[in-house]
Amino acid sequence: MARGELLLEVSHLVKHFPIKSGILFDREVARVRAVDDVSFTLHEGETLGLVGESGCGKSTLCRTAIQLLEPTSGSVKYRGRELVGLSRRELRPLRREIQMIFQDPYSSLNPRKRVGQIIGDPLQLHGLASGNHLRREVQQLMDRVGLQPEHYNRYPHEFSGGQRQRIGIARALALRPKLIIADEPVSALDVSIQAQIINLLEDLQDEFNLSYIFVAHDLGVVRHVSDRIAVMYLGKIVERSPAVELYEQPIHPYSVALLSAVPIPDPKANAARRPIVLEGDVPSPVDPPPGCRFHTRCPWATEVCSEDEPPLAAYESGQAAACHHPRNVDAGMIAATEVAPDSPESASDLLPEPEQAAAAAR
C-alpha cells in the first residue's frame, strides 16, 4: 500500500498510574508502568496493528496517544501538531478526526438510546446536522455499514453482537474521521461474524482513506488487516515490523513465542510443529523485571538480559527489535543494525553481537 502523509507521530510516550495509600495524605507507594517510553508513527491510509497479551498496555497506549488519558510524559503529534498539553477545548475540533471502536458491543452502546440517536449524537454535538438532514445522514451511515435503515428507532438490545458492532462503527464514522482506533473490535464476535466486520472495516478504509490503529490479541486477525505491526510486552514495544516480515521472520523471542503459540487449524501441520510454550505468567507492571522485561520467560535469555535493557535495534528488513539475542537473523544482518532513533531513553546502546547471536540462533 502506498504510504500517505504522516498522520500521527508518538514519541517516548509514558503513562504511569500512581498507586496511592495513606491515612491523611495520599502518598505514592508504587506506580503501574502501563506504557513505558513507546514510540511509533502512522501514515494516512495505513493500518498499524498492536498486539500483545492482556495487561501489556496496548489499550492504555491508544487512549494516552489520543489524549483520553493524560500522558505522564512524551509527545504525540497529529498532523504535525503537538497534542500533549492541549486543553479540552483545543482538543475538541481534533476529536472529530479521531474516533474509537470498542471491544464490547454490549457495554459500549447506551441501552436507553435508540440506534438513530446513538449514531446521530456525534453529528448533533458537533453541530453538523439536525432535523431531517440528520436523519438522512444517519440512515445513509446505517446502510453503509450493513444495517437496515428502517431500524433507526430500535434499541441496542434488539440487535445481535455483530450488528451492534456495526452500530459502533457507524457512530465512529459519523464525523468522517481520519483516524480510527479499533480496540479489539472483533474479539467478542463469533468467527463467521468476525470475517464480516473485518471485511467491512477494510472496505471503509479504502472508501474513506482511513488510518487504523488496530488493537487485538488475535495474531491472525492482526496479520490480515495490518500494514505494520508493533508487538508490546509489559508496557514496551519489543518489536516493530512490516506485517509480512513479522510473520515470516520474527526477530524478538517474544514475537517468536507468541506466533508459535497460535494453534493452527490444520491437524497435520499442528502435529508436525513443536511450539515454544512459554513458562509462567507476565510479570507485574508495578515491578517489571530489570534489563529486558522479557528475560524471566525467555528461553534464550543470558546474564546480559537481566542487567541491560536492550535498545530498539533497526534491521535492514525494516524491522526493529529490542533484544540482545535476536532470532531469525544472520550475522550480516546483525552487523548492519543500528540503534533506532526513537529507542527508549532508559535503554542502553548495546547492540546484539553478530558472532554470539549467530551461534545462539543455530
Next chain:
Amino acid sequence: MAGPLLEIEDLKVDFRTDEGTVHAVDGVSLSLEAGEVLSIVGESGCGKSVTAMTILGLTRGPNARISGSIRYQGQELTTASNDELETVRGNRIAMVFQDPMSSFNPVHRIGDQIVEAILAHHDIEKEAAHRQAVEALRSVGIPDPETRARHYPFEFSGGMRQRAMIAMALALEPAILIADEPTTALDVTIQAQILELLQDLNQERGLSVVLITHDLGVVAEIAERVMVMYAGQIVEQGTLEEIFYDPQHPYTWGLMGSLTRLDQERPERLPQIGGQPPSLLGLPPGCRFRPRCPHAFDRCAELPGLEHRLAKEPGHLDRCWLEPSEKKEKREVEGRIGLEARKVSV
C-alpha cells in the same frame, strides 16, 4: 471396557420463555469412548454449552423440557434423582467453565474450595482432603502449591485460575472432564500451557475430555473426533482428519474459510458467511443453514438427516443434500476450503 463411557441419544432441550419456546438442543446424539478427546464446535447459541450442562443435570428447571437419553456407563442421567446425580457429578464427570474468575467463590481460599468439593463426595478427614487438594494443584503445574492453596482467587492470574479450576475438577479423579471454552478468556501463550496440560492429562491418566470451543485451531491441536453444531443440531461429525481435510457441510466450510490463518497466504478478502445464525425461537423450515448457504437448492426446503453419505468414511456423518462429488468442487474457494461469499441481507 464394554460400550462407550458416555452415550447420548436424541437429546432435546427446550426452554419455555416469555417469547416462546427456545429449542436449544434438538436431537443430539453422541458417544464418548474412554480416553477419547471429543470436541464440540460451533458459535454462540448453537447449543454446545446447553448439551454439556444437560449431561450434568445443570439445565433442569421448571421452564426446561428435556427428552432423550444420557447414559454414563449404562446409568441413565436424564431421569436420575438429584442424589444420584450428585454421585456422578464431580466424581465421575467434572466440568470446567470458560471464565475462571466467576467460577470460584471470591471470598474463600482456593485450597478450601477444593477441600469442600472433595469432602462433599468423600468421607475423609479434612487434613487428608487438604493434602489431596495440594496434590491436585501440584498435578496441574501450579508452583508452590502449599502456599498457593492459601491464596484467594483474585491473587491468581487468569491462567493460574484456570489451572486451579482444572485441579478442582480433577481432585475427585473423574473419568470425564467437560471443558467449556477453557481457553477462550486466556492469552495465547497461556492457552498453549492449558492445552498442553489437558493433553498430558488425557495421555497420562487416560482422562476422557469433551472440549467445547468455537476455535478450530484449538480443536486441531487436541481433538480426536469433532462434532460441528449449528442452531441446536449436529450438522457434521467425524474424525479430526475427516472434518479438516474432507468437510462435507457448507457451514463447516464457512467456519474454516473465515479463519484468519497464519499458516497460509493472506487472502485478499476473508471469505465470510453472510447473515446471522437463526433465532432459536423461530427456526427456518428445512435445512437450518439454508438462509445463509450460497449452495442451497430446492431440496434444502426439507431438513436433511444426520446421515452417513461417504462410502469410505463410515464414521463421517453430515446434514447436507449436496452430492459428495459436487461438494469437492463447491468448497474450493481461491485454493482453500471456504464458503463462496454471497450477498445476504443482514
